[in-house]
Amino acid sequence: MTLSNTSQAKRNSGNIVLVGMMGAGKTTAGKLLAKQLGKTFIDSDEEIQKRTGVKISHIFDVEGEEGFRQRESAVIQDLIKLDNIVLATGGGAVLKPENRAALQQNGLVVYLKSSVHDLWQRTRHDHSRPLLQTANPRAKLQELFEQRDPIYAEVADYVVHTGKQSVQILISKLTQYICPQDPITDTKETMQTLEVGLAERSYQIHIGQKLLSHAGLLLKHIPHKRVAIVSNTTVAPLYLEKLTTLFNQQGIIIHEIILPDGEQYKNADSLTKIYDALLSNRCERNTPLIALGGGVIGDLTGYAAATYLRGVPFIQIPTTLLAQVDSSVGGKTGINHPLGKNMIGAFYQPQVVIADVATLSTLSDKELKAGIAEVIKYGLIRDIAFLEWLEQNMEKLLQRDAEALQYAIVRSCENKAEVVGNDERESGDRALLNLGHTFGHAIENAMGYGVWLHGEAVAAGTIMAADLSRRLGWISEQDVERVKNIFVRAGLPIVAPKLGFDKYVQLMGLDKKVADGKIRFVLLKTVGQAVIADNVPTDLLRQTLESCSA
Ligand code: NAD
C-alpha cells in the first residue's frame, strides 16, 4: 500500500508537455500558456536546430528520419529534466517508448487534438515540414494521424480538442485543467490517491472533494471517444450531468443506461438491460463502462463489464459511503439470485476508482449509517487504532464533517487495498472482510432484498459474530458490549430479525464461504483481529441465533 500520487509528482515538477500532430498549435498555445502560468517555454524542434545549427529539414536530408529521431530523443531526455517548463514536442516525439516514459514521468502531458481537415488547412502552405514533402501530402497527413492519434491519447493526461476555437479559448481550457488557481483548487488540495497493487491489474483509488469536476482523472481512461455510463433513477439526476458536460466538451459520445433504483433490481433482468443497450449502440471492446452510483450499480456494472464481449474497461465512480469504502474496491462484481445474495458474479478489477466525497452530501442519513457499518468492520477485523479513532469521531462522521469522512474513507480503502492486494480471489484472508456478512446476507435474503439495507444487516450480523466469538471463549462480555456500543452510536441495528435456527442455517448454507458443506464463520479472536472458524459447535450457534434476534 502506498500513498503515492503520480499526478502530484508530475505537478511538483511544474512541467507541462504538449503533444500532437504538426499543425495542432503546440508552439502558439505553448508560448501563451507559459506566459500565463509563469513558466519557461521550450520547443524541442527549435532546441534541436539550436544544437545542430541547421534546419530540421536539413537533418532529414542528411541523416534521414531515424537520425533525426535519435537527436530528438537526446534533446527530450535532457529538457524534461528541467523544472517549470512548457515543452512543445515535435509530432513524432512520442513514437519512441523511452520518450513517452520520460514525458509521462516528468510532466503533465496534454494532447492538442485537431481533425485532419484542420491540420491540413494549417500545414498545406508550410514547406518546412519534411514528412509532408511527398506527392500527396494530404494523404500522408491522414496516414500519420491514424498512426499517431492513439499514441498521443495513450500518453496524455488530458486531451484538448483544438477545433476552430481561438487560441485564447484553448488556453483558458488548458489552464482550467492545470492551473493551480483554477476552480478545482480544493480538489487538488484534498485529493489522496491510493494504489491497489495487483501487478498488471493494479489501479488507483482517488479520494477527495469535487473529483467529478476533475476532468483529467477520468479522461485519461477514455481514449476512444465513446463511453457507456450506468446509473440509476436517483443518482443520475444528481450527478450524471457533471459527467456528460465533461464528455461533451471533449466530443466523447455517451450512452446513458439508467436502471431502476434498489437492491431488488440487482438481478439478471437489469444485467440484460445493460447488455441490450451496449449491443444496440454497438459498443465495442474499447468502450469503457462507468458505474455511477452505490454498490448495487457498481456490482451490476462491473459484472456487465466483465462479461460483455468477454471484458471491457470498467471505471468505478462510487457515490455512497458504502461503495466508497468497500464495494468499489477489490473487483467483486455480480448480481443476486432469488436463492442467494451475490451468487452470480466475477472478480473483475476496475481501471480506476474515483470517490468524490462531496457526493455524500445528498445521501440519506440511513444510507450514510449503512456505510459506516462497513467502516467499523475494518477496525474490528484488523485495525484497532482505527476502531479507537472511530470511537472518538463517530459524531463527526454522522454530522458529515468532510475531513473526518475523507479520513475514514482513506483509512478503509487502505485496509481494503492491502487485503485485496494479498488475496485477490479470496483464497485466504480476504474472507475476513466478510465479518457479519454470513449472518447479514441471510437477513437480507429472508427479509426480501432491499428491506434491510446491506450495512444494517452487516451491523446486526456482526453482533451475532461477536456473540458467537464470546461463546467460544475468545472475547469477553465487555468486548461484545464495546462492539455493540460502536454500532449503536452509529445508529445501526444490533438485533437481528427472528427467523428461527433452521431458516438461518438454511440461508447461511448458501454462503460462498461454505466448504465441504460446512458453514465457515468470520469471528473475532480479539477486538481488532478476525479469524475464520470452521467447526463451530451447533449448540453455540443455536444460542447465538436465539439470543441476538427478536
Ligand atoms: P445502493 O447502491 O442501493 O445505494 C443506496 C441508495 O442510495 C440507493 O437508493 C441509491 O440510489 C442512493 N444513492 C447512491 N448515491 C447517492 C447519493 N450520492 N446521493 C443520494 N442518494 C444516493 O447501496 P449501497 O449501500 O451503496 O451498496 C450495497 C450493495 O453493495 C449491496 O448489493 C452489496 O451486496 C454490495 N456490496 C458489494 C461489495 C463488493 O465488494 N463488491 C461490498 C459490499 C457491498
Ligand code: GLY
Ligand atoms: N466486501 C468483501 C470483499 O470485497 O471481499
